[in-house]
């Protein structure tokens with residue numbers, strides 16, 4: 001811990017390599033005590049409503065575990081299934097030695113001032129773990145909720161799918177209806193062990209003046225599968241993240257899907273980077289970006305380090321009503337025998353598609369929204385239907401604003 | 404009834420159709436022949452109402468209404484439907500959803516798809532990666548679901564494999580209510596009288612003539628309609644002496 005603190009201290013002022021710099025002093029990190037609840041139902045209706053927008057169900061129906069953090073405090077944490085652990089990270093760090101084997105093992109604490117802050121001023125976060133061989137039938141839900149104006153919420157999450165296990169997580173970040181500005185710093189480390197399967201679906205539902213700096217890295221071992229879905233379709237002031245995944249075992253597979261909507265004044269810079277380090281590994285990065293006046297940078301980077309790997313990057317952008325989309329797909333083949341490809345397209349809605357649908361009886365507006373809806377619906381093989389439904393719901397909710 | 408009167412159409416800065424007169428009576432199906440680039444697709448797109456095809460003179464009437472300046476979707480609502488030669492693909496829109504749109508959510512999609520051997524494509528994005536023949540079957544399926552009164556077919560058989568050509572030919576014939584012998588409870592005469600569907604079919608290969616009994620054929624040559632006769636006759640002429648000779652004989 002001491003070494004981590006020292007490293008973090010040195011990085012306190014270190015600017016991130018991407019994204020507008022944030023003056024951390026403008027945001028308070030002060031702890032905001034909230035009462036712990038025994039039952040999620042005890043949350044206020046207003047809070048519940050906001051959480052539902054980010055895919056979090058207070059009735060816990062069809063969920064096998066839940067973690068809820070309000071501002072700086074973990075207010076609810078529970079596993080309803082054997083073989084599944086859901087623990088606030090501060091508690092886990094105190095109680096279990098094994099957490100040290102994962103804490104800051106993938107993300108470097110001195111990456112930038114945001115990682116440093118998450119070490120020096122950690123609020124909480126979750127550890128979600130599926131024990132070896134266990135199949136967590138229903139998704140686990142986790143919510144990081146912001147209520148206090150001007151707060152910097154610093155969290156650290158660790159997600160472990162042990163050997164042969166299957167784990168699905170839906171995590172929502174949401175803000176209270178009245179909240180305008182704040183900062184969210186979120187460290188996430190993903191461990192997908194041998195032959196394990198992990199799906200992680202993150203729905204962000206921020207406020208107009210929010211600054212967001214997630215920092216996440218994952219590792220997938222032999223035969224493992226990691227599905228990472230990211231949906232951010234609501235206004236946000238500045239969001240920058242570039243999650244990295246290491247495919248470190250034979251036959252490991254990772255897919256990263258992102259759906260982004262850039263509202264006026266939003267600055268979004270989201271990418272995915274994957275290192276294909278072992279034979280037969282497969283990587284896929286798919287992003288769909290729509291802007292309505294915001295600025296979006298959609299990055300992707302596939303790095304093939306051994307022969308017999310395959311990766312594909314797909315990046316599509318739609319400029320609906322002003323704004324910019326900058327697609328930056330990168331491929332790095334470092335040896336003979338890698339197969340990497342990408343397709344990128346940025347444009348407006350094709351007029352011939354609108355006319356085609358109009359000739360089938362739709363009005364121009366109906367045709368346009370049908371095309372936008374289609375644009376945002378990507379097939380994600382291996383994702384449980386209930387999570388697919390949550391993504392569809394998030395898209396439907398925002399469709400109105402997009403149009 | 405569709406009536407086109409002395410129509411002139413411009414695409415970009417090019418006049419692509421001139422002095423087009425055409426009348427398709429209730430229950431009639433016409434075949435449109437013509438060499439590549441003669442304006443066949445343009446004529447169908449103009450009838451459907453594509454705005455890039457600018458009508459600079461003349462009128463189009465359908466069901467007694469002047470539709471010359473009507474929008475595409477109003478024409479669709481009025482009962483005009485088209486099977487395209489090269490429709491666009493739409494990512495993320497499943498063929499199933501497209502069929503639902505066509506039928507205004509009123510059809511059993513699986514049942515319709517079965518008719519044109521298209522079940523396995525329903526959960527694919529519309530036209531994305533479809534082969535030429537698959538596109539034709541998808542277009543036909545959309546028209547079956549839409550069930551318009553005037554059906555415009557742009558080369559519905561080109562690219563279709565032998566296995567499916569009869570299927571498509573017969574389905575078109577059925578859609579145009581021309582397979583009257585297959586029904587038994589009404590007299591042939593009565594069925595003919597009741598026949599409401601109108602068709603305008605562009606064909607290049609002429610294969611479709613083996614399946615669809617059409618009333619009239621026309622040749623579009625260099626933006627002008629010529630030679631109004633029985634389709635099979637025209638097709639034979641074209642095969643024997645070519646378009647140029649065929650049109651000369653008519654004028």
Ligand SMILES: Nc1ncnc2c1ncn2[C@@H]1O[C@H](COP(=O)(O)OP(=O)(O)O)[C@@H](O)[C@H]1O
Nearest residue numbers: 414415419437438439440441442443444445446
């Ligand atoms: N988008 C376009 N811009 C300019 N000219 C076009 C365009 N599409 C078609 N044309 C021209 O219009 C003429 C008629 O084309 P078309 O109606 O497609 O003929 P057909 O279907 O008989 O082959 C041709 O000379 C063709 O090259």
Ligand SMILES: [Mg+2]
Nearest residue numbers: 443444445488
């Ligand atoms: Mg044509």
